[in-house]
Structures are given as structure tokens and as C-alpha cells.
């Protein structure tokens with residue numbers, strides 16, 4: 001097994017000519033430190049610069065500023081073919097004129113390995129990704145999921161120092177996506193290859209990553225584990241992008257409390273730079289509300305059901321609570337436990353479920 | 363599909379009653395195809411194999427044993443092979459440079475414009491330029507180097523002229539092919555550790571092989587059918603089949619001999635056509651992986667190589683521009699190589715004595731262009747959208763005149779329409795029909811290709827909204843296939859102005875053509891008027907094509923699939 005190396009990028013920037021705006025930054029001063037063997041995901045909305053950053057790491061794109069280090073070695077000026085990377089493209093980019101075996105063997109042949117060791121290595125990796133028996137097929141004969149596995153096998157067979165994925169699952173259907181992401185994660189753990197993975201799907205990011213770097217408009221806005229991002233978002237953007245939220249405005253009062261939705265929330269953490277009397281925003285996750293029929297008592301407030309969306313395993317409600325529109329979600333607790341539209345129910349939330357953020361545009 | 367077809371066949375009578383317009387259109391098209399495609403070919407074959415009331419291969423045998431004719435046949439194949447190989451290489455050089463060297467747009471369009479010049483001019487224009495440069499009084503051989511008695515005529519110059527004339531076809535087919543290769547595939551190979559050169563050798567080139575084979579076959583066919591260039595440049599040393607057939611007929615009035623010679627040409631021409639359709643057509647890899655990112659993931663060529671490629675392209679493009687500039691210059695001086703005083707005398711000549719061919723050509727083009735465009739769209743639409751019995755055979759028959767070398771078509775028309783029941787020799791109608799059925803098929807192909815990209819449900823949606831089928835055609839289908847109509851118009855017009863190989867057999871005292879007149883001028887060594895005529899043709903074609911191109915852009919419905927340009931339909935000169 002090859003020794004895993006860390007990946008560090010330092011102040012990477014890339015501008016592109018833009019028809020209307022002259023020049024735009026696709027990536028701006030992006031810095032990251034990926035530990036050896038770590039699985040890091042670049043997450044962000046479409047157009048935020050994830051692909052550009054990844055392509056700079058791969059060597060497909062030359063940064064306008066900044067350096068890239070693989071295991072402490074500066075590779076910024078190395079071409080893609082000298083970096084020792086494995087890349088998996090969104091559209092797989094299989095060689096249509098080569099058999100599956102030859103597709104996977106390509107990188108080994110380039111390295112001048114002898115025939116026997118190529119056969120051994122390719123068979124091993126094909127078994128690893130569950131493709132044994134497909135050696136003589138051609139890419140066009142394979143399904144999307146199988147093509148995806150070939151792309152993966154081709155990237156890992158060369159024992160890359162860094163493995164890079166650009167939205168590898170977005171061409172698959174929903175079920176396969178869930179299955180493949182688990183396989184990718186298991187494989188990466190097993191081989192302990194330092195990995196940077198790009199996706200715009202927050203659920204996928206949370207499912208596979210050790211850490212997530214959330215990007216917006218060319219810059220990284222927060223790096224952390226999935227829990228960090230979900231429970232301690234650094235900004236409203238992060239809170240809104242990772243999961244769903246209700247935002248309620250309020251003011252910080254004495255004794256670190258905020259009054260909203262008819263009660264006082266006691267904050268366990270006061271956002272930095274906020275003093276008593278300053279406006280804040282409370283972030284309330286839809287799953288944080290406890291809903292029930294019965295009397296409005298014990299700290300509950302009345303909420304009216306505006307609409308209901310039945311999704312089988314869970315039910316989404318839109319509520320009106322003291323003039324605030326709230327999204328709420330509950331697991332399905334049986335046919336008798338559904339609330340009707342127009343019904344008034346009791347809504348409770350605890351201090352643990354709220355997060356306060358500094359008001360960005362007061 | 364099969365069940366639908368079966369229903370179509372059993373319900374003929376019912377369908378005629380239900381859709382009399384369709385039945386009438388199909389019947390008319392079959393009649394026309396029978397008269398202008400099947401009948402002439404049948405008459406040609408009859409002339410070859412029917413001798414005094416009995417079947418005979420004597421005519422064919424006499425050609426196949428004549429050493430002179432065998433040599434012409436071998437020359438034809440050799441020439442086609444050479445032009446196919448070198449034209450494809452040259453086309454690939456240009457296509458690769460344009461698609462992979464990240465050149466500024468201005469440079470690419472400049473190269474484009476110069477490379478496309480040969481496609482909008484009579485096929486022998488390069489040949490004239492070569493004579494001006496390297497002929498007995500050539501600017502370079504005689505004027506610059508002072509060589510006396512240098513002979514430009516022969517195999518070498520014929521090959522050079524045809525390669526320069528036809529390689530743009532290869533360029534036009536290879537460039538979209540290169541552009542369609544998903545750039546990530548090359549990026550992938552690079553990231554797996556391959557050098558640029560290796561990426562080219564193991565990925566780019568193999569992916570282009572079907573395209574290269576296709577280009578080769580197109581050029582092979584073009585050269586095999588070319589008649590004017592060898593006639594001008596081949597001289598006596600380098601006879602080829604089309605010129606032999608021509609001389610047999612115009613020199614010796616031996617129709618049967620000409621027919622037999624052209625028949626010998628038919629075998630390789632047909633083989634190439636079938637190969638191209640059956641084999642190459644199925645082997646395109648296209649992008650199996652869906653949409654490419656559109657951007658090259660890296661500099662696919664090293665800076666040094668990039669300059670080298672660009673320099674090579676500029677050299678070739680300059681040669682072409684030089685030849686055309688020379689043509690323009692020759693049309694404006696008294697006698698190139700002897701007296702370089704400025705004069706408009708050649709233009710005066712063509713607009714007085716030469717007015718008739720200009721007048722005739724324009725009238726014929728004006729008739730053939732709309733008819734050919736309409737024919738292409740109508741037949742293409744019916745074949746692609748209407749389930750009438752025999753539509754596959756109709757498409758196949760419609761392609762015959764397009765696939766055959768012009769010499770064969772010309773001789774077949776000459777033989778078929780010289781005698782009753784259809785005496786049309788010497789009429790404008792015959793020339794117009796020749797152009798319509800020979801070049802209209804480009805429009806058919808474009809229409810079919812376009813309609814295949816447009817989902818049938820679009821028309822069904824209109825019907826579902828209550829529009830009747832006539833309204834649906836007018837409001838939905840027509841706007842979508844209009845581009846194919848204009849592309850078809852463009853091709854028929856260019857060819858009506860520039861073609862010669864078929865129609866040289868059909869001109870008469872009553873109706874003649876500019877191209878034929880140019881050829882006469884060249885043989886009479888009246889090179890000044892020949893140059894002036896050529897310049898005139900290039901100018902007219904350029905202006906009209908620019909106009910049609912504009913209309914095409916204006917009329918293309920929002921979101922309609924693009925059509926390959928008019929020049930893209932230029933596969934068979």
C-alpha cells in the first residue's frame with residue numbers, strides 16, 4: 001500500500017474572461033489542508049468554483065495565484081501527467097475505442113509496466129469494484145452505474161497520490177446514487193487515498209466526507225465536519241445551504257436570551273461580535289419542532305396548519321405561528337397522527353434546537 | 363416499426379382516400395425519379411450491354427482489353443488514392459489546428475475563408491492558377507526562374523490541383539468530429555500520466571479513424587469523378603477515365619464507347635459510396651458519455667508544435683489565396699506573363715461575346731435552385747415523416763444521381779434523352795433536371811437529419827392542441843425544416859454555377875454554361891477571359907451564398923437544431 005500524502009493548497013485564485021463583466025473570479029484565494037487519507041468534499045451551489053478548484057489541483061487549469069503541495073512537495077508547476085492523480089469525471093470520460101480492460105490498464109501501460117503485472121493489477125481492481133467478467137466489453141455496452149465503476153477502477157489502479165472526483169454521481173438515478181456513494185466511501189477508507197470530492201448535493205457530501213469545505217462565489221466559507229456545518233453554521237448562507245431552515249428575527253437580550261415565537265430562547269452560544277440589544281437571526285431546523293394535538297400549555301405555542309405534504313416516511317407541514325411561516329417535518333407516526341389543514345396544534349421547541357447568527361444586513 | 367409498415371402497406375387504398383395530397387405527391391415524385399434517375403441509367407446500361415437485339419459484353423470486353431484504357435483506369439485509381447490520402451492528411455492538419463490549438467477566432471476565420479474558396483468556385487480554378495504560375499509562360503517558372511519549356515502538364519500537377527481543390531471537404535468533415543470529442547477524455551488520458559504526444563496517438567487519433575476513413579472516401583470519390591482538372595492539367599501523358607469518356611463522345615462521337623468507359627468508373631464509385639454509408643456510418647464513436655464540457659482541459663499541443671501546425675496551415679492557405687489572387691490579376695492584365703498592362707478588356711469580352719453563357723447559366727441556376735431546394739425538402743419530409751409504402755426505396759433511388767460520378771450521369775442523360783420518346787437534348791429543362799436530381803439529394807439528407815433530431819411529439823402536440831395536419835405542417839414543421847430548405851438551395855445554387863462534369867454533355871448551341879465556356883477558353887489559350895469568367899463566378903456565388911446564409915440565420919427558429927452549413931453538404935462534387 002502506498003503511503004498516503006497530505007494535500008495543501010494555499011491561496012489559489014483563477015480568473016476567467018467573461019463576456020459581460022470583463023473578468024470574473026472562478027476561485028478566489030482558496031486555501032485548504034487535507035490530511036493524508038482524508039476524504040474532503042468541496043460543496044457549494046452550481047457555479048461557485050468547485051470544478052475550477054479541483055481542476056487546478058489536477059493540473060488541468062493553471063492558477064493565476066497560489067501554490068499546491070502534495071505531501072509537502074510543490075506541484076504547482078507540474079503538468080497533470082506528472083502529478084500522480086486519479087480523476088473521476090462527471091461524465092466518466094471513458095475511452096470509447098478501448099475495451100474495459102484496456103481502459104483500466106491505460107495508466108499502467110503509460111507507466112511502462114509489464115503485461116503480467118498489468119493483468120494482475122487490473123483484475124484485482126476490477127474485482128474490487130465488482131466488474132469482473134466485463135474485461136472485453138466496450139464502454140457503450142455498459143450501464144451508467146457500470147461505467148461509473150470503470151471510471152473509478154481506472155483512477156485507482158494507478159495508486160494515485162490524490163484521488164479527485166467531480167460530481168461523479170450526478171448522472172445516475174437516485175437509488176444508484178445512494179448505493180455508489182457508499183461504495184466510493186468504503187473503497188476510499190480501504191485504500192486510504194487522500195481524496196477531494198466535488199458535489200452540489202449536501203446530503204451526498206454529508207454521507208461520504210470526513211470534512212466538508214463549503215464554497216460560495218469562488219471562496220471557501222466554512223470548513224468542518226458535517227455536524228459542524230449543520231449545528232454550528234458560520235453564516236446564514238451555510239445554514240441555508242446545509243439542510244433546511246426557518247429564519248426568525250429577534251434581539252439579543254440580557255442573560256443571553258432571545259425572545260421569539262412567544263418564548264425566550266436561552267442561547268448556549270452567543271455569536272461572535274454580537275452584544276446585548278443587537279439584532280440576531282434565529283435558525284430553527286424543521287425537524288426541531290415538536291408538534292402535538294391537545295392544550296396549548298407547558299411552553300407550547302399555538303400554530304395553525306397551512307398545508308400538508310404527505311411523503312410516506314415523513315410529512316411536511318407549513319405552519320403559521322404568531323405570524324411567522326414555519327416549515328416543519330415529522331416522521332410518520334401512523335394514520336391517526338396526521339394533522340389536518342386548518343387545524344390548530346401545539347408547537348414546542350427547545351433551546352438546544354436553535355442557533356443564533358449575527359444579523360448580516362440589519 | 364414493422365407493424366406500422368405492414369399496416370401502411372395493407373391500407374394503401376384507404377390511405378389514398380384519406381390523404382389524397384400525400385398520394386399525389388408520392389406518385390409525382392416516383393414519376394420524376396423514374397424519368398430522371400432510373401430511365402437514363404437503364405438506357406445507359408442498355409447501350410452498353412444490348413447490341414443489335416441481344417445481350418453482349420463485347421463492348422465492355424473491348425475496353426477491358428485495351429491497354430490504353432486500362433492505363434486510364436489505373437491512372438484514375440492512382441489519382442484518387444493520392445488525392446484521398448493527401449487531401450485527408452491536409453484536411454486533418456487544418457481541422458486539428460483549428461480545433462485544438464486555441465487560436466484566436468480571427469485567425470481561424472481567416473484560414474477558414476481561404477480554405478473554403480475552392481469550394482465555391484468552378485472545380486478547375488486551382489488548375490488555371492497552376493498554369494498561370496508554372497505553365498509555359500508561368501509567372502514562377504518562366505518569369506521568375508526563366509525556365510523555358512517547363513511542362514506543368516501531367517500527373518504531379520493534376521494531383522496537386524485536385525488535392526488543393528478537394529481537401530476542404532476533409533476539413534469540413536473532420537473539424538466537427540474533433541470538436542465532438544469530449545475534451546475530458548483527453549484530459550483523462552493526461553491525468554493517467556500520458557504525455558501529450560501519447561494522448562494524441564492513443565486517444566485522439568483512434569477516435570478520429572472513422573472520420574478519417576470517411577474523409578478519405580469522400581475525397582476518393584470526388585477525385586475519381588473529377589473531369590475538368592485532368593482535362594486541363596493531365597495532358598496526353600496522364601489520361602484518366604472521365605476525360606477518356608468525354609473525348610470518346612465529343613471527339614469520336616462514340617456514345618457506346620463513352621458509356622462503357624463511364625460504366626467502368628461506376629464500379630469503384632459505387633463501392634466507395636456503399637462503403638461510406640454502410641461501414642463508416644456505423645463506426646462513429648461520437649460522444650457516448652453525453653455532453654462534453656466544451657472546453658479543452660489543457661493545452662493539447664506544446665507551444666512549439668502549435669506554431670509549427672499554424673505555420674503549415676498558413677503556408678497552404680497562402681498558396682490557395684495566391685492562386686486566386688493570380689486569377690484576379692490575370693483577369694485584369696492584357697496577357698499574364700507577357701504584357702502586364704492593366705486592362706478591363708477581358709471583362710468587356712465576357713460581357714459582350716460571353717454574355718450568352720452568363721445569361722444561360724443564371725437562368726438555369728435560377729430555375730434549378732428553388733426546384734432543387736423544394737424537391738429536397740419535400741422528399742426528405744415525406745421519407746422521414748410519412749409512412750407510405752416504398753419510402754426506403756424512394757430515398758435510395760433519389761441518392762443514385764448524387765452518388766454517381768457526373769460523367770456517368772451526363773452520358774446517361776445524353777443517351778436517354780437524345781431519342782424518342784423523350785427528346786430533350788439541348789434544352790434548358792434537361793440541364794435543370796440534371797442539377798435538381800443530382801444536387802437536390804443534399805437537401806434530402808439535411809431534411810431527414812434535421813427531422814430525426816426533432817421529436818415527433820412536437821407535431822403530435824400541435825395535433826393534440828386541435829390544429830389540423832395542414833396547419834401543423836405550416837406552423838410547426840415548416841419553420842423547423844426551413845434551414846434544411848435553405849441549405850439545399852445553397853448547394854444547388856453553388857453547383858449550378860460551378861459544376862461541369864455532367865452538364866458538359868448536355869450543353870448545346872441553344873443553352874450553354876459559363877464553366878463550359880471557361881474550359882473552351884482554356885483550350886483556345888484565351889486565359890484572360892477564362893480568368894475573368896472565373897472571378898465572376900466566384901463573386902456571384904459568394905454574394906448569393908452570403909445572402910442565403912443570412913436568411914438561414916434570420917429564419918432559423920429559436921431552438922431549432924442547427925443544420926450543417928451549405929458547404930457541409932458538399933460531399934460530392
Ligand SMILES: Nc1ncnc2c1ncn2[C@@H]1O[C@H](COP(=O)(O)OP(=O)(O)O)[C@@H](O)[C@H]1O
Nearest residue numbers: 016017026045046047048049050051052053657
Ligand atoms: N473555461 C472557463 N471559461 C470561462 N468561465 C469559466 C470557465 N470555467 C468556469 N468558468 C466560470 O467560473 C465559475 C465557476 O465555475 P465552476 O468551477 O465550473 O463551478 P462549479 O463546478 O462550482 O459549478 C462559473 O461562473 C463559470 O461560468
Ligand SMILES: [Mg+2]
Nearest residue numbers: 050051052167
Ligand atoms: Mg462543476
